[in-house]
Amino acid sequence: MARWKCASVVWGALSWFSFAHAADTPWEHMSAPSDDKLQAIGGYANGCIAGAQRLPLKGEGYQVLRPQHHRYYGHASTIALVEKLAKQAQQQLGVQILVGDMSLAQGGRFSSGHSSHQTGLDVDIWLRLASKPLSVNQLAVPTPYSVVNVPAYQLRSDKWQSQHFELIKMAASEPQVARIFVHPVIKQQLCAEESATGGERLWLRKVRPWWGHNYHFHVRLTCPKGDFLCHNQAPPPKGDGCGAELASWKPKPKIESPPKVVTAKPKKRKPPTLPAMCRALLSRVAH
Numbered sequence: 217m218a219r220w221k222c223a224s225v226v227w228g229a230l231s232w233f234s235f236a237h238a239a240d241t242p243w244e245h246m247s248a249p250s251d252d253k254l255q256a257i258g259g260y261a262n263g264c265i266a267g268a269q270r271l272p273l274k275g276e277g278y279q280v281l282r283p284q285h286h287r288y289y290g291h292a293s294t295i296a297l298v299e300k301l302a303k304q305a306q307q308q309l310g311v312q313i314l315v316g317d318m319s320l321a322q323g324g325r326f327s328s329g330h331s332s333h334q335t336g337l338d339v340d341i342w343l344r345l346a347s348k349p350l351s352v353n354q355l356a357v358p359t360p361y362s363v364v365n366v367p368a369y370q371l372r373s374d375k376w377q378s379q380h381f382e383l384i385k386m387a388a389s390e391p392q393v394a395r396i397f398v399h400p401v402i403k404q405q406l407c408a409e410e411s412a413t414g415g416e417r418l419w420l421r422k423v424r425p426w427w428g429h430n431y432h433f434h435v436r437l438t439c440p441k442g443d444f445l446c447h448n449q450a451p452p453p454k455g456d457g458c459g460a461e462l463a464s465w466k467p468k469p470k471i472e473s474p475p476k477v478v479t480a481k482p483k484k485r486k487p488p489t490l491p492a493m494c495r496a497l498l499s500r501v502a503h
């Protein structure tokens with residue numbers, strides 16, 4: 217690509233970002249963690265984090281994507297997990313992981329992307345595995361690497377690597393990991409590969425199918441011990457989740473049906489109340 221063209225792509229992305237800036241949430245204006253005692257507060261999709269830590273932008277076995285979004289904060293247990301997985305990926309699989317969204321400096325809601333990641337206990341790891349350092353521009357505006365042909369509901373076998381299986385299994389085997397979200401087609405692949413090895417399948421229980429996770433997987437940690445204001449999610453259903461539930465995600469062929477007549481306006485859902493301590497963190501910036 218010609219240099220001017222390349223520059224205009226980067227400029228376009230940056231100006232999009234400044235435009236997106238207009239709709240920032242108040243959490244996106246907090247430039248540093250609070251100096252309170254470290255703790256995750258509330259639920260994954262309605263909470264915040266006090267005393268968060270920052271994942272260093274450089275470390276063994278990982279690189280941080282879109283650092284301009286400042287979503288590289290998390291609970292100490294999340295930072296430790298990312299660093300451990302990255303080391304294992306580098307040493308055992310010969311690849312570097314690309315770390316996507318974690319949390320904001322004090323957690324809370326993002327203006328774009330997802331509603332969770334609010335308590336410092338969620339992290340997105342991209343399925344693009346790196347063998348060398350990416351340039352500043354490649355990190356700032358990364359190209360998604362989908363391992364699923366989404367419309368065909370099929371794995372892209374030219375993109376899927378044995379390291380993907382190993383990496384997701386490594387993450388799911390960590391005791392503090394509560395759930396990992398992947399596209400249902402990826403879960404199918406993991407189930408099939410584990411069947412072929414005949415190994416133990418308990419880890420698959422934590423790997424949950426969810427749309428949108430075809431170019432990254434999302435790791436969610438349990439509430440750390442002693443974080444009494446942190447809300448855990450109910451554990452995943454028993455079993456490896458490779459049977460009927462997984463099959464039910466496969467889209468059914470569409471049957472033409474007459475248009476529905478809408479009679480009542482759908483009710484607007486009231487947003488959940490933010491935990492008191494998160495409101496207190498917010499009020500410190502507001503005044």
Ligand SMILES: [Zn+2]
Binds near residue numbers: 317330333339340434
């Ligand atoms: Zn995520």
